[in-house]
Amino acid sequence: MSPSKSTNYLIVGGGITGCVSALLLAEQGISVTLCESSSHLGGILRDHVSSGERFFTSCQYLSVNEPWFQLLPSTIRRELAEFEHSYGSVTDFEQHCMTTRSMAMPVFATEKVRLEEFSANLDNATLSSRLSFYPEFVEKNLRSWVRRYGVEPESVSGENAAALQISRVHLANHDAAVTVLKQQPDYDASLALPFKYRHPDQSIQAALPTEGFDAFFELLENYMISRGIQVMKNKPIKLRKNGMKIQFWSRSERMDYFDNLIWACNPNPLLRGLEFPALDNVHGKSETHFYDLDLSEGSVDTCYYQIFSDQTDINRLFTYSVAGKPKLTVECFAGNRDKDQISTEVHILLRKLGHEHTINWQSSTKEKRYIFYSESDKAILSQLAAAQTINNCRILDAGWLDFGRNAKINRIMDQIDQGNETHDALSGDIRMSAAS
Ligand SMILES: Cc1cc2nc3c(=O)[nH]c(=O)nc-3n(C[C@H](O)[C@H](O)[C@H](O)COP(=O)(O)OP(=O)(O)OC[C@H]3O[C@@H](n4cnc5c(N)ncnc54)[C@H](O)[C@@H]3O)c2cc1C
Numbered sequence: 001m002s003p004s005k006s007t008n009y010l011i012v013g014g015g016i017t018g019c020v021s022a023l024l025l026a027e028q029g030i031s032v033t034l035c036e037s038s039s040h041l042g043g044i045l046r047d048h049v050s051s052g053e054r055f056f057t058s059c060q061y062l063s064v065n066e067p068w069f070q071l072l073p074s075t076i077r078r079e080l081a082e083f084e085h086s087y088g089s090v091t092d093f094e095q096h097c098m099t100t101r102s103m104a105m106p107v108f109a110t111e112k113v114r115l116e117e118f119s120a121n122l123d124n125a126t127l128s129s130r131l132s133f134y135p136e137f138v139e140k141n142l143r144s145w146v147r148r149y150g151v152e153p154e155s156v157s158g159e160n161a162a163a164l165q166i167s168r169v170h171l172a173n174h175d176a177a178v179t180v181l182k183q184q185p186d187y188d189a190s191l192a193l194p195f196k197y198r199h200p201d202q203s204i205q206a207a208l209p210t211e212g213f214d215a216f217f218e219l220l221e222n223y224m225i226s227r228g229i230q231v232m233k234n235k236p237i238k239l240r241k242n243g244m245k246i247q248f249w250s251r252s253e254r255m256d257y258f259d260n261l262i263w264a265c266n267p268n269p270l271l272r273g274l275e276f277p278a279l280d281n282v283h284g285k286s287e288t289h290f291y292d293l294d295l296s297e298g299s300v301d302t303c304y305y306q307i308f309s310d311q312t313d314i315n316r317l318f319t320y321s322v323a324g325k326p327k328l329t330v331e332c333f334a335g336n337r338d339k340d341q342i343s344t345e346v347h348i349l350l351r352k353l354g355h356e357h358t359i360n361w362q363s364s365t366k367e368k369r370y371i372f373y374s375e376s377d378k379a380i381l382s383q384l385a386a387a388q389t390i391n392n393c394r395i396l397d398a399g400w401l402d403f404g405r406n407a408k409i410n411r412i413m414d415q416i417d418q419g420n421e422t423h424d425a426l427s428g429d430i431r432m433s434a435a436s
Pocket of ligand 1: 012014015016017018035036037038042044045058059060061235236237238264265269369370402403404405408
């Protein structure tokens with residue numbers, strides 16, 4: 001692969017997606033500038049710091065088995081703790097409580113859900129229509145649970161189920177029957193089996209930075225600079241169409257011309273600059289509580305639990321260590337709740353999941369953390385992704401419709417490779433015609 005010397009890339013957004021894309025391009029000898037609007041890299045992964053204590057803002061494991069992870073040099077890998085991905089869930093609706101340590105999906109009991117009650121087709125048009133595939137007990141409880149984010153399941157696409165960890169449900173004690181059903185695409189996309197059941201000899205490896213993500217991104221930034229990447233912080237990018245060219249601006253400063261753009265952040269300013277329609281921008285509201293766990297009770301396993309329940313406002317728990325200290329991050333549906341009430345519920349859930357640590361509340365934050373897309377948003381973003389080249393600038397699809405970072409990064413990696421192949425094919429043609 002030998003991209004043209006004149007090829008240059010602008011990456012907008014210094015979160016994990018932008019940083020990894022920049023590294024990938026630099027590895028191939030391609031000129032790349034990364035602009036980040038804030039004073040630091042890291043985006044959503046940056047630590048929450050309270051009274052000098054450092055916390056992960058949510059469960060965000062790095063996936064060791066992904067090709068992009070291999071781009072990280074040993075100096076950075078040394079600062080990561082690698083472990084077996086470990087998760088669980090509590091599903092507690094209408095006094096039927098199921099607890100598992102083998103998956104992070106909703107789990108329903110056999111007596112509540114019968115396989116013959118599934119609908120004929122999985123329909124992703126809205127989250128509501130997607131949920132109607134399931135028998136009534138699952139459908140009505142998950143529908144009410146989604147509403148607690150402040151989101152109407154009728155107004156967002158069914159594909160948002162993945163972000164909420166409800167794209168698949170597990171039916172306890174139905175593993176053999178579900179294995180057969182999963183040969184049909186609709187059932188495969190909606191029913192889960194524990195990873196250990198499908199792959200008894202395998203494990204999923206994950207990694208977290210031992211000193212927190214802020215330290216990780218500092219190391220990553222230094223490494224990126226050493227690989228020739230131009231990293232520009234405090235550079236919020238806007239873009240404007242001007243005749244046959246796209247202009248890049250940061251505040252009142254006009255930037256160089258770039259012939260490739262990776263917009264690795266919120267796509268709204270990009271859509272505005274290119275005169276696409278605006279998105280519906282449905283936000284799910286969430287609040288997060290941060291706890292120290294009592295050190296005298298020993299270390300804590302890194303483990304992530306999803307909570308689906310009509311008994312508590314908590315929807316996620318994450319136990320881990322930063323700088324050798326055991327911590328807990330708790331996500332809840334937003335609301336003006338008393339921290340003592342939340343702490344009591346955390347305590348009950350931890351006991352259910354087999355944790356004995358004493359918890360000490362440290363701080364809380366409230367945010368609009370989840371962005372859900374509607375069917376019309378999906379059409380706009382698909383149109384943008386399909387446009388590919390606008391006014392001589394190649395615009396890569398930065399996975400705006402994907403939730404997980406691996407999906408975003410892999411989508412970008414594929415397009416970079418395809419771009420190089422196209423260029424190789426073109427330069428081959430030019431050489432042949434010059435020779436004849
Ligand atoms: C609560 C929660 C839990 C999640 N858990 C998981 C998980 O377990 N696994 C998973 O794969 N995914 C998870 N995700 C999704 C995941 O966070 C994202 O897919 C991914 O990590 C986001 O990284 P990013 O680099 O794409 O974006 P971000 O981290 O949002 O980074 C974007 C960066 O761009 C900058 N920026 C924004 N606008 C501009 C501009 N105009 N000019 C310049 N810079 C700009 C921002 O300051 C930011 O630094 C979770 C998301 C949430 C909200």
